[in-house]
Amino acid sequence: MTFNPLRERGIPLDKQLRNWRELNVTPIDPDHADPYTRCRIIAMNGIEVEAVMFSHQMARHCPDTEIKQQLARVRYIEAQQQKAVNWLLPGLASVLETTLAYEQVAVDLTAWVARMEPDPYLQQAYQFGVLEDFDHLYRYANLYEMIEHRKAEKVVDGLTEVMPGRPTYLHHRDPVDNVREPYDRTSAAPLSKLHALTILAAEQQTMNFYMNVGPEYMEPIARQLYQEIGLIEEEHVTHYESLVDPGETWWEMLLNHEYNECYLYHSFMETETDPKVKAIWELHLNMELEHLRLAAELFKKHDGRDPEEVAAPELPAPVTFEPNKAYLRDLIATQIDYTTLGTGYVQEAHERFEKMQEALMGGEKAPSERVIEENRAKSGEEYRLETEGPHPVGSLRLDR
Ligand SMILES: [Fe+2]
Ligand SMILES: [Fe+2]
Ligand SMILES: [Fe+2]
Ligand SMILES: [Fe+2]
Secondary structure (H helix, E strand, O other): OOOOHHHOOOOOHHHOOOOHHHHOOOOOOOOOOOHHHHHHHHHHHHHHHHHHHHHHHHHHOOOOHHHHHHHHHHHHHHHHHHHHHHOOOOOOOOHHHHHHHHHHHHHHHHHHHHHHOOOHHHHHHHHHHHHHHHHHHHHHHHHHHHHHOOOOHHHHOOOOOEOOOOOHHHHOOOHHHHOOOOOOOOOOOHHHHHHHHHHHHHHHHHHHHHHHHHHHOOOHHHHHHHHHHHHHHHHHHHHHHOOOOOOOOHHHHHHHHHHHHHHHHHHHHHHOOOHHHHHHHHHHHHHHHHHHHHHHHHHHHHHOOOHHHOOOOOOOOOOOOOOOHHHHHHHHHHHOOOEEEOOEEEOOOOHHHHHHHHHHHOOOOOHHHHHHHHHHHHHOOOOOEOOOOOOOOHHHOOOO
16 A cells, blocks of 8 residues: 555645644543553654744745745644644653653664664664664663652553663764765655655654653752763754755755655554554545645655655555564664764774863763662662563673
């Protein structure tokens, strides 16, 4: 069954506005919801936030009032979609519980994308990044046990393992080394463009989230850990956004954004287990088909090209949230000691990396190291969730 979103009809734009009652969605059940339903909600919120922010950026560069007005109309709907999606989250979760879910999204979404990415250079970028968010999950899980006296399995539900990845303090690289080479828009597979947009949107919303919630905790170690990991999410946004070809025109970027929204709503509609949430994915897909049609019209008119030249002729296989345990263990065993140098990867700590580390640490241990020590002291042992056996790296096993 093929689905070409460029040939489908959606809901006309003037029928897309929702009133308060329609926007007042029923949140998922915090105790019984599928953790991957929560992951889909968080991922989709990141996509809608990117849709809104991208449209604002485009409008700020657009001298034509009529086009600006059309952007504003579609953007208002994107803003309503963002509200409907993110308000599916139940109000009961603490900031740290939401944080654990954000890192679970980063781990299982990036691992899926790495597995499906056809371009080896891009695939390496995802494999590199995922080992870092994997470690963030472990650091936050220890903070969670220490200050909320709860275990992260309550949130991740055994679907994602919690144990050390590439140690967080080693993620602080010289900013120069966070910039990757972009794909070539004329030869890259359409799927590669969608992957890059998806992961940069997810990382961007994590960065924004930590920027804002980090100071909501009173405990010094919590405040410090959010500062530390918040700075790494800045590095991750730099890393992933630099994969996108900067030679794309605004019209092409808009087209890719709308196409990606169609792709993800379609994916989540196909894989959703909660019928009420699935109905929202379906409704939003039908809105996005119209956004895509409007973007395709602009692209044809102002870029003078056929949208089918740049977008995939049919939707790729659905983006799926599922456990990636064996894949991640294999990456941990082989790539844990990687860092970046220029736009490539190396296994040894080079001079620029050492200099950055020295300047940032200021002779002290990073909060991400201290949180483990403090939790060991407080809870008797550090928190881990190793469901598939001992840690793949001997020196990182608990019984070493
Ligand atoms: Fe949208
Ligand atoms: Fe992270
Ligand atoms: Fe990240
Ligand atoms: Fe859209």
